[in-house]
Amino acid sequence: MTPAPVExxxxxxxxxxxxxxxxxxxxSHSNLPIDPAAAYSQLTxxxxxxxxxxxxxxxxxxxxxxxxxxxxxxxxxxxxxxGPHVVVDHDExxxxxxxxxxxxxxxxxxxxxxxxxxxxxxxxxxxxxxxQADWSRAELQRWIDGIQPASADVLPRLLRLAEMQVCxxxxxxxxxxxxxxxxxxxxxxxELSLLHDLAxxxxxxxxxxxxxxxxxxxxxxxxxxxxxxxxxxxRDAPMRFVCDGRxxxx
Numbered sequence: 470m471t472p473a474p475v476e477x478x479x480x481x482x483x484x485x486x487x488x489x490x491x492x493x494x495x496x497s498h499s500n501l502p503i504d505p506a507a508a509y510s511q512l513t514x515x516x517x518x519x520x521x522x523x524x525x526x527x528x529x530x531x532x533x534x535x536x537x538x539x540x541x542x543x544x545x546x547x548x549x550x551x552g553p554h555v556v557v558d559h560d561e562x563x564x565x566x567x568x569x570x571x572x573x574x575x576x577x578x579x580x581x582x583x584x585x586x587x588x589x590x591x592x593x594x595x596x597x598x599x600x601q602a603d604w605s606r607a608e609l610q611r612w613i614d615g616i617q618p619a620s621a622d623v624l625p626r627l628l629r630l631a632e633m634q635v636c637x638x639x640x641x642x643x644x645x646x647x648x649x650x651x652x653x654x655x656x657x658x659x660e661l662s663l664l665h666d667l668a669x670x671x672x673x674x675x676x677x678x679x680x681x682x683x684x685x686x687x688x689x690x691x692x693x694x695x696x697x698x699x700x701x702x703x704r705d706a707p708m709r710f711v712c713d714g715r716x717x718x719x
Contacts, residue, residue: 504506504521504529506519509580509632512631513617513627514616515619516583516584517580517581517582518533518580518581519570519579519580520547520567521546521580522539522544525539525540526539527539532582535595535598535602535604536561536583539565540558542556542558543556547576552567553568553625553628553632554566555587555624557622561592561594562591563584563586563592564582564583564586564621565581566581566582566583566624568628568632569636571635585613586621587704588616663687663688666683666687677703678711681699681711682711683698685713686713688713689714695715697713698711699712
């Protein structure tokens, strides 16, 4: 029986893959690159580029020169369901795979890669593509040697774990960014509130010392410091310290 030119392999997750389970906890979110293609490559040992499914174009990585445009059948397979996707192309003797890009609201952009079905015996199609891309035999072999061997039936589970890790890292970065923005917003609110109080106090006819005491007290609260102090140096009166809180001086 002749195999179909393109074969889809989307396997459900399993809990009995110890070497895959190690991947899920092997690297902390903070150690992953921000770029999704680089993050997927670091986690899986597989080459990744970025694909626009509207045009079928592959970009980002040098290896995409071997196949700069995805076949229509491969694009159709990548559009089918939530993924991750693994597609075996029997004509080119390649395994294509795709995972989602964190932060993308549509499935028009994916992190995509491909490897020879047998890294020890690359197909004639791959050798011809390398020649057309002006790759030497040594360059093609170096690329193949850098690929983590993985069978098509294991790839869906490997990619699912990597996708969970990369997307969780993105969510963690977003959460940290939101926390930082919230902290900056709090600080800005305190500054505006302090300036508002100072402006209001300046419009009130207060003795300079009373005004300084009011401002220093408010500033002490806003800064959450041990203490604050202002030195008043009037022209026709002695210098005076106006303090609030504890200070390392007498």
